[in-house]
Amino acid sequence: MSELRYHPFLETWVMTATHRQDRTFLPPLDFCPLCPTQAGGFPTEIPAEDFDIVVFENRFPSLRRNPEPPAVEGLAMAPVRPSSGVCEVVVYTSDHAGSFAELSLPKVERLVRVWKDRYTELSSIPEVEYVFIFENKGREIGVTLSHPHGQIYAYPYIPATLAQELASERNYWEATGTTLWDDWLGAELSDGRRVIAEDSEFVAVVPYFARYPYEVWVVARRGVRSLAGADEATLDALAEALRKVARAYDRLFGFSLPYVMAMHQEPAAAGYEFARLHVEFYPPHRTHDKLKYLAGSEAGAGAFINDTLPESSAARLRACVE
Amino acid sequence: MSELRYHPFLETWVMTATHRQDRTFLPPLDFCPLCPTQAGGFPTEIPAEDFDIVVFENRFPSLRRNPEPPAVEGLAMAPVRPSSGVCEVVVYTSDHAGSFAELSLPKVERLVRVWKDRYTELSSIPEVEYVFIFENKGREIGVTLSHPHGQIYAYPYIPATLAQELASERNYWEATGTTLWDDWLGAELSDGRRVIAEDSEFVAVVPYFARYPYEVWVVARRGVRSLAGADEATLDALAEALRKVARAYDRLFGFSLPYVMAMHQEPAAAGYEFARLHVEFYPPHRTHDKLKYLAGSEAGAGAFINDTLPESSAARLRACVE
Numbered sequence: 001m002s003e004l005r006y007h008p009f010l011e012t013w014v015m016t017a018t019h020r021q022d023r024t025f026l027p028p029l030d031f032c033p034l035c036p037t038q039a040g041g042f043p044t045e046i047p048a049e050d051f052d053i054v055v056f057e058n059r060f061p062s063l064r065r066n067p068e069p070p071a072v073e074g075l076a077m078a079p080v081r082p083s084s085g086v087c088e089v090v091v092y093t094s095d096h097a098g099s100f101a102e103l104s105l106p107k108v109e110r111l112v113r114v115w116k117d118r119y120t121e122l123s124s125i126p127e128v129e130y131v132f133i134f135e136n137k138g139r140e141i142g143v144t145l146s147h148p149h150g151q152i153y154a155y156p157y158i159p160a161t162l163a164q165e166l167a168s169e170r171n172y173w174e175a176t177g178t179t180l181w182d183d184w185l186g187a188e189l190s191d192g193r194r195v196i197a198e199d200s201e202f203v204a205v206v207p208y209f210a211r212y213p214y215e216v217w218v219v220a221r222r223g224v225r226s227l228a229g230a231d232e233a234t235l236d237a238l239a240e241a242l243r244k245v246a247r248a249y250d251r252l253f254g255f256s257l258p259y260v261m262a263m264h265q266e267p268a269a270a271g272y273e274f275a276r277l278h279v280e281f282y283p284p285h286r287t288h289d290k291l292k293y294l295a296g297s298e299a300g301a302g303a304f305i306n307d308t309l310p311e312s313s314a315a316r317l318r319a320c321v322e
Numbered sequence: 323m324s325e326l327r328y329h330p331f332l333e334t335w336v337m338t339a340t341h342r343q344d345r346t347f348l349p350p351l352d353f354c355p356l357c358p359t360q361a362g363g364f365p366t367e368i369p370a371e372d373f374d375i376v377v378f379e380n381r382f383p384s385l386r387r388n389p390e391p392p393a394v395e396g397l398a399m400a401p402v403r404p405s406s407g408v409c410e411v412v413v414y415t416s417d418h419a420g421s422f423a424e425l426s427l428p429k430v431e432r433l434v435r436v437w438k439d440r441y442t443e444l445s446s447i448p449e450v451e452y453v454f455i456f457e458n459k460g461r462e463i464g465v466t467l468s469h470p471h472g473q474i475y476a477y478p479y480i481p482a483t484l485a486q487e488l489a490s491e492r493n494y495w496e497a498t499g500t501t502l503w504d505d506w507l508g509a510e511l512s513d514g515r516r517v518i519a520e521d522s523e524f525v526a527v528v529p530y531f532a533r534y535p536y537e538v539w540v541v542a543r544r545g546v547r548s549l550a551g552a553d554e555a556t557l558d559a560l561a562e563a564l565r566k567v568a569r570a571y572d573r574l575f576g577f578s579l580p581y582v583m584a585m586h587q588e589p590a591a592a593g594y595e596f597a598r599l600h601v602e603f604y605p606p607h608r609t610h611d612k613l614k615y616l617a618g619s620e621a622g623a624g625a626f627i628n629d630t631l632p633e634s635s636a637a638r639l640r641a642c643v644e
Contacts, residue, residue, distance in 0.1 A: 001631060007531035008494065008502055009487045014531050015619075015627045018634075025612070062619070062627045072633060075509040077494065077502060078530045132625075134618035142615025153619060160486075161624030165331045172330065172399065180330055180399060187397040208400045209329040209336050262622025282621055290347070293464025294616050296456035297337075297384070297475055299604055300584025302483030303454075305337045305384045309323060311394060312340075 002062065002083040003070035004156070012160040015062045015083055023060035025144045033059075034091045034147035046091065052107075053114050054091045055152075061087035063153060065125075084127040086154040088118060091147065098148050099256055100135060101246035108239040115152075115263070116227040116235065122154040123228070123268040130155045130162060130267045138258020140284050140291055150261070158267055165264065169274035181276040185219055194314040197244050197321050201237030204245050206314040211304035213286040214252065214313050216245050219278040226265035226277055242279060244321055249281070251320035253288035260284075324384065324405040325392035326478070334482040337384045337405060345382035347466045355381075356413045356469035368413065374429075375436050376413045377474075383409035385475060387447075406449040408476040410440060413469065420470050421578055422457065423568035430561040437474075437585070438549035438557065444476040445550070445590040452477045452484060452589045460580020462606050462613055472583070480589055487586065491596035503598040507541055516636040519566050519643050523559030526567050528636040533626035535608040536574065536635050538567050541600040548587035548599055564601060566643055571603070573642035575610040582606075 004013040024033055033045045046054050057065075063085025074080035092103060092111060103111070115133050122131045135150035136143050158166065172180035188194055188205050196216065197204040204218045218241045224230050230238070242261075249257035260282045266275035286292045286307050297303045326335040346355055355367045368376050379387075385407025396402035414425060414433060425433070437455050444453045457472035458465050480488065494502035510516055510527050518538065519526040526540045540563045546552050552560070564583075571579035582604045588597035608614045608629050619625045 005531045007529075007533070008506065009490050009531075010483070011486065011490050011493070012624065014533050015625065016631060017627055017629060018631050020627070020629045072631070075506070075513070075530055077505050077509065130623075132619070132623050134622050136615075136617040141617045142613065143617075151618065153623070153625070155623075155625060159619075159623040159625035161332070161622070164333065164482075164624070168331050168333050171333070183399050184330065184397070187399065191397070207329075208397050209327045209331075211329070211336050260618050260621050262618055264622075280622060291464065293458075294621070295458040295463050295465075296473065296582050296584055297454070297481075299582050299616070300456050300483070300602060301452075301454050301475070301477070301481035302334065302486070303337065303475070303477060303481035305339055305342070307339060307342045309338060309340050309394070 001071045002064065002067055003072070004081045004083050005074070006078045006080070008077045010160060012163070013157050017062040017083070020060045020062065023144060026139075026146070029096065032096055032145065032147050034089070034145055034149055035096050036094050045089075050094050051091070053093070053111055055088050055114060055118060058087035058089050058151070063087050063155065084156045086122055086125065086128070086152070088122075088152040090114060090118070090150045090152060092150065093148055096147050099137065099246075100148060100150075101243065101250050101256070103148075103243070105240060105243060108243045109236055112227070112235045112239045116230065118152055119227045119265065122152065125154060127156045128154040128268050130158045131265070132159070132162070133263040135259075135261040137261070138256075138284075140258040141260060162264060162267075166267070166272050166275060173274055179274055181219065181274070185221065193311045196248065196314055196318040197241065199237055199241070201234050202241040204241055206310045206317065208310060210306055210310045210313070212282040212284075213292055213306060213308040214249070214283045214317065216281045216317065217278055218242055218245060218281075220276055224277045225272070225275045230277065245281060247322060248317050248320040249283060252317060253285065257283050257285060323393045324386065324389060325394070326403045326405050327396070328400045328402070330399045332482060334485070335479050339384040339405070342382045342384065345466060348461075348468070351418065354418055354467065354469050356411070356467055356471055357418050358416050367411070373413070373416050375415070375433055377410050377436060377440060380409035380411050380473070385409050385477065406478045408444055408447065408450070408474070410444075410474040412436060412440070412472045412474060414472065415470055418469050421459065421568075422470060422472075422583075423565065423572050423578070425470075425565070427562060427565060430565045431558055434549070434557045434561045438552065440474055441549045441587065444474065447476060449478045450476040450590050452480045453587070454481070454484070455585040457581075457583040459583070460578075460606075462580045463582060484586060484589075488589070488594050488597060491594075495596055501596055503541065503596070507543065515633045518570065518636055518640040519563065521559055521563070523556050524563040526563055528632045528639065530632060532628055532632045532635070534604040534606075535614055535628060535630040536571070536605045536639065538603045538639065539600055540564055540567060540603075542598055546599045547594070547597045552599065567603060569644060570639050570642040571605060574639060575607065579605050579607060
């Protein structure tokens, strides 16, 4: 069963998706559903002996193109609706043991174009309000399949954190007459202490207000609002910047660093002219062997504690950039 | 170093607290800082051979009564301010091996009165805007000391999730002329499927819109906005309801269940007449051996996925209530 229930105290929707309890959980290597199907082997999700990059719909989706009607009626202040939308899996490579950081640059350039294709197509579905491209990497953040892959959720609403970001962008413009992204990026570049890499298209920076110890944002310098609006040079530069950050992460502690990678873009509908294409990385590690948890203050109040100084984290990460 | 940095894209503050990296991390039993100091033993945080309930200021606080000025200057759109406030530790018992669920009812009744005392006193500090009483329980959510204890953060601002809840309460009243807490609680009671325990003072319910698989809210039936406004009968009833939920949790899977317990009350300042005293529990388990992680959808977009049906979770929990 799958449905959206309204949370009236947070003014957003919660996805209920009970079939996900049965999803494949850390299968043995021989039974990885994201590997190519070998001749004579068990049929994986991908009926081909090899592939470059593959996208398919999640077998255990939180959102579906033609959802069942909700099984439980709503409350007056907490209505329910079908979980319309799309959940896709993006398999980066046929190599089970690799990772995003280990992909070649031409491969990441192709991946960015796959994302652009999916963003554009999914955004055109009438029910879809926000196309969210992301990657969960590493057991520490609950990844159930280790084969290198990312996901795309095409939500039928704008999720709470994204809605807040979009509102903040507009509020800032209304208060100042300038744009938050340009002002903030200008301040980071002129300060310089938290910038870990930059070129003419993107800046990679540990934000002044980082919530996670090794949080990095990769931000388009110019007013690109989405992949759909990005030209070839911007797409290539994004590939290079993301790969640079992921590779720096792997050098930071000497192991393949887990992270959440979240791409923020403009929503499917028009009216969000202050949005900016950017990617936020949140690694869960606060030291090489300790994790940051979202506990009482974060989960119960929404107040983040960052146990590191963003200036120090940035210096460490900058030293790891190739 | 410790300071508050403004997050302009989320319109809230982030606490930077670098000294916390050195905090005590899962010490061996003989060196538990929350045990009584034994004659001839090492000096713990509590210079007494025994105690009932002890409150003291956190040695590794995110917020302090007299903070240092910020070490790094702010940005125009991301100002910085001193981390004024108070972080207290509430040690529930001198018994290292116990847990909140295992405390006797009279003990929990005393603990609730300790919370009331601290809420009232901390709320009177001029810099304090919100007194947040909570407990992180279990290694799975990152607890660094296993001795049964909770914490209190007296924030100099209203954290984002709490601010959203307070705004939602007001928005609902403005839209309907009725109060969200009364309407929602009435709907839950008349439906009944998600209620796991109730008496004349409190209702324990898996909310219709639960974000976590075994989330439970313990909600005051009448318009009590805080512990400060709670009479003796209400305090006793709160103790009984919280203990009942914690004990049901321990029976659910046959082990002492980790959770975040978050008490929401009215802020220190007046003007929040729609707030309601309640306690939210978020256990991280989605099955006996699998955890729910806050990954891409939750951390990167703010969109929660609940892998269980609240009606089913409530039935399982209700069967565990003594």
